[in-house]
Amino acid sequence: MQHVDGNALAGDLADLFGVDLTAMIASCAHCGARGPVAGLVVFRTAMGSVGRCAHCDAVLVVVVEHEGRARASLGGLRALEAAPVQ
Numbered sequence: 001m002q003h004v005d006g007n008a009l010a011g012d013l014a015d016l017f018g019v020d021l022t023a024m025i026a027s028c029a030h031c032g033a034r035g036p037v038a039g040l041v042v043f044r045t046a047m048g049s050v051g052r053c054a055h056c057d058a059v060l061v062v063v064v065e066h067e068g069r070a071r072a073s074l075g076g077l078r079a080l081e082a083a084p085v086q
């Protein structure tokens with residue numbers, strides 16, 4: 001299955017949280033790797049999207065639509081931090 005980067009989650013996450021999360025720094029709960037949400041490895045299907053850690057392949061984010069509403073599981077994240085101010 002072909003994958004895309006975390007920018008593919010921008011619309012779904014913005015619908016849920018009201019902001020663009022792709023520049024935020026995600027920490028993987030499995031391996032501890034840190035990097036922007038835009039750097040996740042994303043697999044999209046008709047059922048939803050799965051964002052995996054680019055270092056260890058752990059599932060960090062799952063976004064699905066259920067009964068007309070978007071739902072997200074962020075269970076693979078240790079933390080989500082604001083991007084550093086430049």
Ligand SMILES: [Zn+2]
Pocket residue numbers: 028029030031032033053054055056057058
């Ligand atoms: Zn990881």
